[in-house]
Amino acid sequence: xxxxxxxxxxxxxxxxxYPLPRIRAPKAPAGTLxxxxxxxxxxxxxxxTGVAIFFFLLVHILDTALVRVSPEAYNVxxxxxxxxxxxxxxxxxxxxxxxxxxNGLRIILIDFWSVGPRYHKLMFVVVILLWxxxxxxxxxxxxxxxxxx
Amino acid sequence: xxxxxxxxxxxxxxxxARRGVNLEKWGWIYMRASGVVLVVLIFGHLFVNLVAGEGVxxxxxxxxxxKWADPFWVVWDTALLWLALIHGxxxxxxxxxDYASNALLRTIFKGALLVSTVALLTLGTLVIYTFEPCPxxxxxxLLPSFCEAGRP
Numbered sequence: 093x094x095x096x097x098x099x100x101x102x103x104x105x106x107x108x109x110y111p112l113p114r115i116r117a118p119k120a121p122a123g124t125l126x127x128x129x130x131x132x133x134x135x136x137x138x139x140x141t142g143v144a145i146f147f148f149l150l151v152h153i154l155d156t157a158l159v160r161v162s163p164e165a166y167n168v169x170x171x172x173x174x175x176x177x178x179x180x181x182x183x184x185x186x187x188x189x190x191x192x193x194x195n196g197l198r199i200i201l202i203d204f205w206s207v208g209p210r211y212h213k214l215m216f217v218v219v220i221l222l223w224x225x226x227x228x229x230x231x232x233x234x235x236x237x238x239x240x241x
Numbered sequence: 242x243x244x245x246x247x248x249x250x251x252x253x254x255x256x257x258a259r260r261g262v263n264l265e266k267w268g269w270i271y272m273r274a275s276g277v278v279l280v281v282l283i284f285g286h287l288f289v290n291l292v293a294g295e296g297v298x299x300x301x302x303x304x305x306x307x308k309w310a311d312p313f314w315v316v317w318d319t320a321l322l323w324l325a326l327i328h329g330x331x332x333x334x335x336x337x338x339d340y341a342s343n344a345l346l347r348t349i350f351k352g353a354l355l356v357s358t359v360a361l362l363t364l365g366t367l368v369i370y371t372f373e374p375c376p377x378x379x380x381x382x383l384l385p386s387f388c389e390a391g392r393p
Binding site: 139142143145146150153154155156157161162163164166167170173174179182186189193196197199200203204217228234236237238 | 247273276277279280283284287291292295296297298300301302303305306322325326328332333336357361364365367368371372373376379380383384
């Protein structure tokens with residue numbers, strides 16, 4: 093009776109009838125069911141892009157509120173949005189919004205679509221593809237607006 | 242000596258704590274419901290402001306006044322303001338709950354989120370609905386073309 097439960101742990105010198113299963117530790121940190129896979133990385137990116145968009149939104153509400161101060165005040169601030177550095181910032185904003193929006197739709201499909209959880213990895217691939225297509229369309233157009241004469 | 246009463250591990254949770262409205266559930270539903278609408282509202286906003294015409298170079302006071310002369314964009318921007326800011330603040334609340342391990346710090350962060358959200362919703366809504374497209378004394382070249390009509 094006790095042979096099985098105590099087996100193998102402190103029985104030096106005796107032949108172990110019930111060896112413990114050998115579990116090899118990975119040499120480098122490896123993905124588990126969740127950690128390190130698409131589930132984790134889509135979640136990480138969703139958080140980072142969400143926080144970035146939130147802080148832009150705070151600033152954007154304040155800068156738009158300047159239309160209530162005077163046309164001059166609004167125009168001065170909005171001119172800074174047309175500079176090269178802010179132009180690149182707007183590209184970054186669209187990069188963040190594009191991922192957050194597409195991955196958000198993926199989350200909704202995982203939650204509400206009956207076979208959503210089964211296709212979550214495929215849907216992540218689709219999200220990345222649509223994201224790249226969106227940016228291929230947006231990036232040259234926006235950079236021409238910002239840097240073009 | 243007092244005895245320690247250990248509950249049956251598989252006993253159902255007490256029903257007392259589950260009474261009332263489940264705000265966390267409604268927050269969860271709100272993120273998804275508003276998210277779907279925001280995809281449409283934000284991509285529309287980005288297209289009109291950054292892609293169409295001259296893109297970001299076209300934005301100035303007259304551009305905003307031209308948009309808000311149309312009730313369609315007034316409703317669009319009001320919905321955008323409310324849905325996006327509450328969506329963002331609720332997401333930040335989730336992040337605070339996840340990472341701020343100190344109870345006092347959590348209260349401070351969430352209080353700051355509440356105050357800033359209420360302040361910006363009030364400010365933004367007032368700006369949209371008290372907007373003056375043709376302010377008296379402003380240089381005509383900064384104003385939308387429709388302001389000319391009423392001038393002597």
